[in-house]
Amino acid sequence: MIRRHFLALAATTVLAFGLGGAAQAEDDFIVVQSTTSTQNSGLFDHILPIFTEKTGIEVRVVAVGTGQAIKNAANGDGDVLFVHAKPAEEKFVAQGHGLARSDVMYNDFVIVGPPADPAGVAGMSDVVAALTRIAEAEAPFASRGDDSGTNKAELRLWAATGIDARAASGGWYRETGSGMGATLNTGTAMGAYIMTDRATWIAFGNKGDYGIAVEGDAKMFNQYGIILVNPEMHGNVKAEAGQSFIDWVLSDEGQAAIAGYKVDGQQLFFPNAG
Amino acid sequence: MRDMTLDMHTADSATAPALLACQGLSFDAGGKRLIDDLTLEIHPGRRTLVMGPNGAGKSMLLRLLHGLIAPTTGELLWQGRPLDRGARAAQAMVFQRPVMLRRSVLANLRFALTVRGITGAARAAKAAEALDMARLTDMARRPARVLSGGEQQRLALARALVGQPRLLFLDEPTSSLDPASTRAIEDLINAACQRGVSIVMVTHDLGQARRIGDDLIFLQDGKLAETGTLKNVLAAPKSAATRAWLEGRLYTAPAP
Amino acid sequence: MFSLTDILSEALGLILTWDRDLSEIVMLSLRVTLTAVVISCLIGLPLGAMVGAFRFTGRGTVTVVLNALMGLPPVVVGLVVYLMLSASGPLGVLQLLYTPSAMIIAQTILVTPIIAALTKQVVEDLHDEYREQFASLGVGAFARMTALLWDARYSVLTVALAGFGRAVAEVGAVLIVGGNINHVTRVMTTTIALETSKGNLELALALGLLLLSIAVIVNALVMALRASAVRAAYA
Numbered sequence: 129m130i131r132r133h134f135l136a137l138a139a140t141t142v143l144a145f146g147l148g149g150a151a152q153a154e155d156d157f158i159v160v161q162s163t164t165s166t167q168n169s170g171l172f173d174h175i176l177p178i179f180t181e182k183t184g185i186e187v188r189v190v191a192v193g194t195g196q197a198i199k200n201a202a203n204g205d206g207d208v209l210f211v212h213a214k215p216a217e218e219k220f221v222a223q224g225h226g227l228a229r230s231d232v233m234y235n236d237f238v239i240v241g242p243p244a245d246p247a248g249v250a251g252m253s254d255v256v257a258a259l260t261r262i263a264e265a266e267a268p269f270a271s272r273g274d275d276s277g278t279n280k281a282e283l284r285l286w287a288a289t290g291i292d293a294r295a296a297s298g299g300w301y302r303e304t305g306s307g308m309g310a311t312l313n314t315g316t317a318m319g320a321y322i323m324t325d326r327a328t329w330i331a332f333g334n335k336g337d338y339g340i341a342v343e344g345d346a347k348m349f350n351q352y353g354i355i356l357v358n359p360e361m362h363g364n365v366k367a368e369a370g371q372s373f374i375d376w377v378l379s380d381e382g383q384a385a386i387a388g389y390k391v392d393g394q395q396l397f398f399p400n401a402g
Numbered sequence: 403m404r405d406m407t408l409d410m411h412t413a414d415s416a417t418a419p420a421l422l423a424c425q426g427l428s429f430d431a432g433g434k435r436l437i438d439d440l441t442l443e444i445h446p447g448r449r450t451l452v453m454g455p456n457g458a459g460k461s462m463l464l465r466l467l468h469g470l471i472a473p474t475t476g477e478l479l480w481q482g483r484p485l486d487r488g489a490r491a492a493q494a495m496v497f498q499r500p501v502m503l504r505r506s507v508l509a510n511l512r513f514a515l516t517v518r519g520i521t522g523a524a525r526a527a528k529a530a531e532a533l534d535m536a537r538l539t540d541m542a543r544r545p546a547r548v549l550s551g552g553e554q555q556r557l558a559l560a561r562a563l564v565g566q567p568r569l570l571f572l573d574e575p576t577s578s579l580d581p582a583s584t585r586a587i588e589d590l591i592n593a594a595c596q597r598g599v600s601i602v603m604v605t606h607d608l609g610q611a612r613r614i615g616d617d618l619i620f621l622q623d624g625k626l627a628e629t630g631t632l633k634n635v636l637a638a639p640k641s642a643a644t645r646a647w648l649e650g651r652l653y654t655a656p657a658p
Numbered sequence: 659m660f661s662l663t664d665i666l667s668e669a670l671g672l673i674l675t676w677d678r679d680l681s682e683i684v685m686l687s688l689r690v691t692l693t694a695v696v697i698s699c700l701i702g703l704p705l706g707a708m709v710g711a712f713r714f715t716g717r718g719t720v721t722v723v724l725n726a727l728m729g730l731p732p733v734v735v736g737l738v739v740y741l742m743l744s745a746s747g748p749l750g751v752l753q754l755l756y757t758p759s760a761m762i763i764a765q766t767i768l769v770t771p772i773i774a775a776l777t778k779q780v781v782e783d784l785h786d787e788y789r790e791q792f793a794s795l796g797v798g799a800f801a802r803m804t805a806l807l808w809d810a811r812y813s814v815l816t817v818a819l820a821g822f823g824r825a826v827a828e829v830g831a832v833l834i835v836g837g838n839i840n841h842v843t844r845v846m847t848t849t850i851a852l853e854t855s856k857g858n859l860e861l862a863l864a865l866g867l868l869l870l871s872i873a874v875i876v877n878a879l880v881m882a883l884r885a886s887a888v889r890a891a892y893a
Binding site: 159164167168172173188189190191203204205208310312329332333334335364372394 | 718744745746747750753755812837838840843852855856858859861
């Protein structure tokens with residue numbers, strides 16, 4: 129009798145929660161490999177429902193670092209790539225993994241720092257000079273260190289200073305090896321300067337007493353691009369639905385939706401398609 | 403049936419064909435010879451007692467005869483032929499400390515029946531019969547492990563008998579029981595014997611031996627000291643070891 | 659910086675304003691984890707019982723491997739399952755990546771060694787007690803296994819709960835193979851990770867508290883079932 133009890137429990141569990149998951153997964157969805165910055169800022173929560181409402185196509189976003197997003201897409205695990213590392217995106221297309229790349233929007237990077245400002249960079253707009261000063265002061269600097277779009281941009285800027293910051297890794301230069309949010313959590317706790325995209329910073333909930341120290345340099349421009357994963361290379365790609373998402377994002381309506389997303393009255397992304 | 407059993411009791415054990423026999427049976431463990439070259443016969447319908455001082459190898463002999471452990475040398479014969487599956491199924495054993503499955507009294511009996519391929523209505527009927535025989539019907543639904551020691555041993559005996567064995571091994575089944583519980587077990591053993599089940603039982607208790615023994619196997623240091631009908635051995639023990647034990651003296655074998 | 663009161667009131671707020679999104683996340687967590695635990699039991703219980711009850715060559719090796727696999731890092735499991743299920747992986751055609759099924763697979767791989775190794779220990783101890791009785795009754799291999807599992811059922815329930823604890827708290831594997839997709843593969847642990855990365859630490863901790871409460875409820879339910887089973891019947 130108890131034996132029946134146990135079997136019934138097991139059976140009910142399997143029935144109630146079971147692999148039935150496959151049944152609910154409709155075919156009308158696409159997977160977008162994207163970045164934590166777009167997800168954490170809340171942009172997708174704002175624009176995706178508009179697209180789904182219009183087309184009936186559900187958009188499933190996998191938000192990882194740009195480096196991992198590109199690798200996942202190169203494995204064919206996604207229909208659309210929506211990231212921010214133009215050279216890497218162009219390489220992705222050149223290798224045949226993706227079709228044409230289009231600019232979607234931009235925002236910019238900023239360097240945030242503690243109020244004590246140990247390197248004395250607050251208010252600067254020349255990012256190369258500011259980074260040089262941080263390195264000379266050996267003030268703590270927290271880097272993503274995860275091959276993400278932000279990390280790549282940061283390394284390009286260090287390259288421009290001529291300083292091998294990574295040689296100081298473990299000293300004043302600290303690679304967290306994690307996402308933007310985790311790096312902000314870690315960096316603010318250790319009093320380090322951190323380079324972040326503006327959107328993530330504005331939406332970030334654990335700023336503490338930190339503020340923006342360096343901003344406004346054209347070198348800190350952060351361009352987002354969108355690419356359809358090549359269906360000829362990866363047979364499972366839903367080219368039609370993926371393309372209709374890209375078309376919508378690049379359309380006047382999609383661009384307006386991006387421009388319309390604001391946090392605390394601040395616009396986070398600036399559409400620049402076409 | 404009863405008459406026949408009585409006949410068998412009085413029959414000369416030497417002339418009846420052996421139910422189980424062993425020839426040159428030895429068992430070594432840890433570099434020591436624990437059972438040494440035993441040649442024995444167990445006769446049908448008899449209650450054979452295995453006695454001897456501690457460490458003589460009584461429990462070991464029971465396990466060897468029952469096939470729970472494999473002998474180092476020697477062989478076992480079941481009705482004159484090597485042991486097979488059928489012979490194993492015709493034997494059962496009750497241990498000194500009863501092994502109770504973590505189930506109800508009834509489920510313990512049902513398990514033994516299921517193992518023998520008895521299911522359904524036949525199983526229910528046999529289980530009920532066994533409960534009645536062991537006077538455990540009122541406790542059928544109780545967890546076996548909460549029964550008293552005597553009740554547990556009655557259940558173990560009933561569980562061993564429920565498969566209708568021809569030969570039942572008992573390893574000091576009453577060693578930790580009070581007199582009333584001991585009597586209940588002895589009654590069950592006698593009843594089983596009257597139904598034609600042959601018994602091989604290890605006991606320490608000379609009084610118990612006198613009450614229920616037909617034949618005696620006396621072991622000393624893993625060797626056969628003496629065997630025969632209990633009556634004859636008690637009346638005229640031939641070996642020094644048996645004599646010493648009966649007289650309550652400690653005996654150590656002379657160095658070879 | 660944070661006070662316990664803030665976190666508790668946030669947690670209370672979560673429960674009071676319980677919305678569809680939250681219940682979706684909680685239900686998916688339970689569905690994925692319970693399914694994984696049930697499948698792990700279907701594999702791990704017989705496996706553990708076999709290793710616990712039978713003597714065979716390589717038994718020691720199997721035991722060591724099972725015990726070692728108990729410490730599998732979830733992220734490694736996640737990566738392996740990702741590589742298997744990826745469109746360019748050997749099982750890509752199944753199109754399971756970024757679905758709850760993928761998460762169930764990953765958690766099953768994490769939990770099965772725990773169930774098997776702990777079951778082995780429980781069964782082995784019981785078998786030491788039963789061995790001679792089983793041999794005497796002539797119990798066959800399969801019957802021996804099922805009887806041991808059945809007689810160890812209350813310990814086995816605790817074993818299953820240990821597996822549940824590991825699975826429900828796990829984030830590394832489900833994040834990689836599930837993708838933390840909103841409304842599809844977002845579970846409690848990945849939500850906690852996401853909210854942490856957004857800097858919403860109070861919300862993350864409140865969700866953690868909720869996860870803990872759910873684990874407590876599941877444990878209490880199973881223990882209540884066990885208690886009532888012990889009391890009610892011993893069939």
